[in-house]
Amino acid sequence: MSTEKTPASAQDIVFDHVVKTYPNAASPAVDDLSLTVSAGEICVLLGPSGSGKTTALMMVNRLAEITGGDIRIGGRSITDHDPIELRRSIGYVIQQTGLFPHLTIADNIATVPKVLGWDKRRVKDRVAELLDLVGLPVAEFGRRYPSQLSGGQRQRVGIARALAADPPVMLMDEPFGALDPITRERVQDEFLALHERIRKTVIFVSHDIDEAVKMGDRIAIFREGGKLAQYDTPRTLLKEPADEFVARFVGADRGLKRLTLTRLAELDLTPATSGDAALPAIGADASLRAALSLMVAEGTDAVRVMESGDGGGGGEVGAGGEGGEGPGGAKALGTASLDAVRKAGAA
Numbered sequence: 001m002s003t004e005k006t007p008a009s010a011q012d013i014v015f016d017h018v019v020k021t022y023p024n025a026a027s028p029a030v031d032d033l034s035l036t037v038s039a040g041e042i043c044v045l046l047g048p049s050g051s052g053k054t055t056a057l058m059m060v061n062r063l064a065e066i067t068g069g070d071i072r073i074g075g076r077s078i079t080d081h082d083p084i085e086l087r088r089s090i091g092y093v094i095q096q097t098g099l100f101p102h103l104t105i106a107d108n109i110a111t112v113p114k115v116l117g118w119d120k121r122r123v124k125d126r127v128a129e130l131l132d133l134v135g136l137p138v139a140e141f142g143r144r145y146p147s148q149l150s151g152g153q154r155q156r157v158g159i160a161r162a163l164a165a166d167p168p169v170m171l172m173d174e175p176f177g178a179l180d181p182i183t184r185e186r187v188q189d190e191f192l193a194l195h196e197r198i199r200k201t202v203i204f205v206s207h208d209i210d211e212a213v214k215m216g217d218r219i220a221i222f223r224e225g226g227k228l229a230q231y232d233t234p235r236t237l238l239k240e241p242a243d244e245f246v247a248r249f250v251g252a253d254r255g256l257k258r259l260t261l262t263r264l265a266e267l268d269l270t271p272a273t274s275g276d277a278a279l280p281a282i283g284a285d286a287s288l289r290a291a292l293s294l295m296v297a298e299g300t301d302a303v304r305v306m307e308s309g310d311g312g313g314g315g316e317v318g319a320g321g322e323g324g325e326g327p328g329g330a331k332a333l334g335t336a337s338l339d340a341v342r343k344a345g346a347a
């Protein structure tokens with residue numbers, strides 16, 4: 001996810017021995033948190049309820065004030081900023097989108113640029129650009145009110161609004177938590193595609209390990225008492241959980257979860273032969289987990305891997321087709337056996 005070059009606008013975020021103790025609390029909500037989120041990466045904060053994820057997030061834009069240590073964005077301490085100005089310079093997306101119900105979609109997105117004193121033309125252009133970016137054309141959606149949108153569309157407006165002033169950093173607190181599972185997957189995919197283009201530094205709170213593995217370049221797992229249990233890439237976290245707590249938190253099926261991180265295209269495939277035509281076919285963009293599911297569903301010990309089309313999600317593409325040609329003229333790249341999938345997953 002972070003192989004492309006980072007745009008100048010993204011900035012890293014450093015938590016440096018950060019502590020937050022709420023007034024009258026017996027113990028800290030966040031206890032000695034140190035981690036660095038590199039510019040342009042998505043960091044997911046994951047952990048049980050009450051472990052301090054939201055508090056850690058809200059300290060970045062000073063909705064919660066730190067009581068110890070420091071947070072630096074692009075090398076500059078957040079305490080050097082006026083809190084209101086800081087908040088305007090950071091995108092913030094929450095589960096209940098927080099859109100103003102009495103304002104149109106266009107006016108909702110325009111709020112911060114207007115406060116920043118942008119001229120009318122610039123605000124209008126930016127609103128159109130952002131709505132386009134999140135797939136809601138301004139001509140159709142700009143003049144609607146939030147109540148006239150679906151939950152998924154409102155969430156996309158929330159993201160567009162957070163991006164309005166082109167902030168280097170975005171904070172997202174369970175942004176997709178209120179969506180049904182199908183809409184949620186779609187909005188996650190859309191956000192990842194958007195992130196590929198805009199490359200902001202993102203901190204994202206979730207309580208869902210699958211979402212964290214899918215969205216995160218790195219995952220910070222919190223334990224009770226606001227302590228950081230592990231901070232690693234999804235791959236390392238699933239392969240080498242630091243302790244029993246992390247292992248339990250990521251789940252007994254972490255081996256399976258790891259299979260979601262590798263695509264068939266990354267395997268050394270066995271060259272296709274005409275005898276493979278009966279094997280179930282799947283796009284090269286699909287994950288090893290999807291390939292395994294297909295083998296189990298079809299009762300085979302291999303799949304035929306097809307060239308994935310443009311932007312194709314790489315899902316199951318069906319069996320059949322002559323020789324190297326699959327349905328719709330897709331080319332067979334080779335086959336992947338159960339053994340190859342298992343070995344790659346264990347690597």
Ligand SMILES: Nc1ncnc2c1ncn2[C@@H]1O[C@H](COP(=O)(O)OP(=O)(O)OP(=O)(O)O)[C@@H](O)[C@H]1O
Pocket residue numbers: 022023025029047048049050051052053054055056207
């Ligand atoms: N404004 C507040 N005043 C006092 N205590 C608070 C406040 N906000 C949170 N806390 C306490 O701080 C601790 C961490 O809360 P926080 O909301 O950061 O956890 P979380 O990991 O985001 O939880 P969840 O997954 O349930 O949202 C909890 O014990 C909570 O009760």
